[in-house]
Amino acid sequence: MEQSVELRKEVETRLKEFDVQAYTISVRRKDAIFEIVGIVATILVMLFLLVISLDLLIDGWTRIKDGSFYTSYPSRFPEEAGILSSWVGTIYVMAGAIFWAVILGIPAGIYLEEYGGRGTIARIIEANISNLAAVPSIVYGLLALGVFVYRFKFGESILTAGLTLGLLMLPVVVVSTRESIRRIPRSIREAAYALGATRWETLFHHILPYSLSGILTGLIIAISRAIGETAPLVTIGALTFIAFLPPEPWENFIGMLLSPFTVLPIQMYNWVSRPQEEFHTNAAAAGFILLVIALIMNSIAFYLRYKVRRKYQW
Numbered sequence: 001m002e003q004s005v006e007l008r009k010e011v012e013t014r015l016k017e018f019d020v021q022a023y024t025i026s027v028r029r030k031d032a033i034f035e036i037v038g039i040v041a042t043i044l045v046m047l048f049l050l051v052i053s054l055d056l057l058i059d060g061w062t063r064i065k066d067g068s069f070y071t072s073y074p075s076r077f078p079e080e081a082g083i084l085s086s087w088v089g090t091i092y093v094m095a096g097a098i099f100w101a102v103i104l105g106i107p108a109g110i111y112l113e114e115y116g117g118r119g120t121i122a123r124i125i126e127a128n129i130s131n132l133a134a135v136p137s138i139v140y141g142l143l144a145l146g147v148f149v150y151r152f153k154f155g156e157s158i159l160t161a162g163l164t165l166g167l168l169m170l171p172v173v174v175v176s177t178r179e180s181i182r183r184i185p186r187s188i189r190e191a192a193y194a195l196g197a198t199r200w201e202t203l204f205h206h207i208l209p210y211s212l213s214g215i216l217t218g219l220i221i222a223i224s225r226a227i228g229e230t231a232p233l234v235t236i237g238a239l240t241f242i243a244f245l246p247p248e249p250w251e252n253f254i255g256m257l258l259s260p261f262t263v264l265p266i267q268m269y270n271w272v273s274r275p276q277e278e279f280h281t282n283a284a285a286a287g288f289i290l291l292v293i294a295l296i297m298n299s300i301a302f303y304l305r306y307k308v309r310r311k312y313q314w
Contacts, residue, residue: 053291060285069285073243074267078278083286085242086267089158090227090293092246092256093263096162097226098219101169106215108170109177114203126178133171140168141235149236156237158246159257164232169222176218180211209308216305220298227294230265238262240270264290 063069072082112129116122144164154160184207192202239262246259264286271283 053288056284056288056291060281060283060288063282063285064288069282070289074241074270078271078274078276078282081271081279081282083264083267083282083289085245086262086264086286087289087293088245089242089261090263090290092158093161093165093233093261094223094227094297096158096257097165097169098223100163100166101173101222102219104166105170105173106177109174109215110181110203110208112174113178113181114199114207129171129174133175136231137168137229138231138235140164141232143167144232144236155258156239156260157258158261160236161233161238161261161263164236165226165229168229168232169219169226172218172222172225173215176221177211177215180214180218181207183214184210209311212308213305216301216308220301220305223297223301224294227297228265228290230263230269233263233266238266240266264293 057064069082070087071084072080073084074086075081112122112125116125141164144160144167148154148160148163149156154163188206188210189202192206197205239260242260242262246261247255249256268283268286268290271279271286274280
């Protein structure tokens, strides 16, 4: 009893000696410093991206403003060379990559979070998927070369490229899906169960709509990484010079999937390796176009995320 009284007196004495105003000022100062550091870091990142974009725009402006640059095939003459086959190939390959990443990644993330449990095997799978996000892209290229090109006989095609970049995007999509589902309050699940909804109905009508914005955020990050990859596509046999387009998908879908391809990063690498300064100008113009394509794809995903957030705010 005497010890508790002495402890209470000691606590009261320390509270009287504690300067609340000084502590509040110190916390606010630290918050202000952290905010300033965050603003400066954000400005530096945006400035870095702006400088790169402006440098590519200035260096490649003579070809960017030339309409024939977008409608011409590659050529050994720099003034006649264009990016028609490479930008079309980039769109086809990225469309395939997004398709496979969404079709495989989102269901995998849903299963691991909702049905996979919390046992040892689930933790091992979770750790391996997280580690896959840090695997060098060339490893995915070697995997695709052995599995898709040689084992399944897909050849050096748009289908193989889409599957390869889809695998590259898969860990990010799976992890973002799991984290988005995990942050949904348990009260939403309990309310749905209380109204008689099944587990699948709760997941499909409540959990997924609320977590869709986070899933799209992960997809945006995955797209930004995959669209500039060169190593895995070179490994599976992407062409550096191609003077034809794949068949149109609505006329010959299978032929389009199995068609040879090239993409903008590979075309840029081919031009940069040339000694002529005019080819370097073409590479700068192609780099700026690649940034524009990435911006358009990300903008579509941002717009979908915005619409989802507006519709399912909670």
